Amino acid sequence: AQKVTQAQTEISVVEKEDVTLDCVYETRDTTYYLFWYKQPPSGELVFLIRRNSFDEQNEISGRYSWNFQKSTSSFNFTITASQVVDSAVYFCALSDLEVSSSNTGKLIFGQGTTLQVKP
Amino acid sequence: GAVVSQHPSWVICKSGTSVKIECRSLDFQATTMFWYRQFPKQSLMLMATSNEGSKATYEQGVEKDKFLINHASLTLSTLTVTSAHPEDSSFYICSAMDRSAGANVLTFGAGSRLTVL
Numbered sequence: 001a002q003k004v005t006q007a008q009t010e011i012s013v014v015e016k017e018d019v020t021l022d023c024v025y026e027t028r029d030t031t032y033y034l035f036w037y038k039q040p041p042s043g044e045l046v047f048l049i050r051r052n053s054f055d056e057q058n059e060i061s062g063r064y065s066w067n068f069q070k071s072t073s074s075f076n077f078t079i080t081a082s083q084v085v086d087s088a089v090y091f092c093a094l095s096d097l098e099v100s101s102s103n104t105g106k107l108i109f110g111q112g113t114t115l116q117v118k119p
Numbered sequence: 120g121a122v123v124s125q126h127p128s129w130v131i132c133k134s135g136t137s138v139k140i141e142c143r144s145l146d147f148q149a150t151t152m153f154w155y156r157q158f159p160k161q162s163l164m165l166m167a168t169s170n171e172g173s174k175a176t177y178e179q180g181v182e183k184d185k186f187l188i189n190h191a192s193l194t195l196s197t198l199t200v201t202s203a204h205p206e207d208s209s210f211y212i213c214s215a216m217d218r219s220a221g222a223n224v225l226t227f228g229a230g231s232r233l234t235v236l
Contacts, residue, residue, distance in 0.1 A: 037227075042229070043210060043212075043229060043230040043232070044227060044228070044229040044230060045163075045212065045214075045227035047224065047225075047226070047227075050224055091162065091163070106153055106165055106168060107153075107163075107165070107214075107225060108165075109162045109163045109164075110162060111161070111162045112161075112162050114160075
């Protein structure tokens with residue numbers, strides 16, 4: 001069965017600190033996608049990144065970076081120089097790689113990590 | 120980019136009434152849409168997969184007679200909570216897949232907060 005675990009329920013940091021959000025996943029599939037979504041207080045889910053299981057290169061986008069390690073089944077997310085606007089709930093998610101008649105592409109979400117960035 | 124509109128954003132209803140929530144893909148066609156439910160401070164739980172022109176596929180434990188899903192067109196899926204009760208109060212979020220944006224990239228609606236009195 002597929003499962004995503006975000007062990008950190010809540011994290012509180014002071015502005016400009018770096019923060020890493022952990023994500024560990026379980027799947028029997030050899031190919032899959034991993035995602036990070038941000039949910040600000042307004043409730044809407046904002047897509048941040050998608051990474052397929054073939055690509056273990058780390059990715060950086062501005063202050064955001066992601067560390068994918070297949071050996072440990074982890075896909076951690078780091079925010080550098082955090083800002084108050086980064087305060088939100090962050091979800092890690094997993095899905096099958098290819099959408100087919102037997103796979104709808106649904107996402108399995110982790111429990112979410114609430115990040116509070118204080119000024 | 121792909122936009123999914125969800126309406127209403129919030130609704131308050133009396134126990135026993137039915138409530139319909141709409142999910143529209145504004146600038147793309149979505150043969151598949153997903154309905155999630157989120158309780159306060161909890162994760163998103165998939166309720167059902169909505170397929171255009173066919174019956175929805177419900178996740179285990181979700182009452183299909185309670186949560187009616189209709190996906191009559193390539194841009195619209197509706198979720199009707201029938202005979203709502205206070206325990207149905209939740210945040211309902213839909214998502215749609217824009218195949219042109221890449222496999223498995225879902226765009227989410229802004230969510231609908233249902234409060235049943």
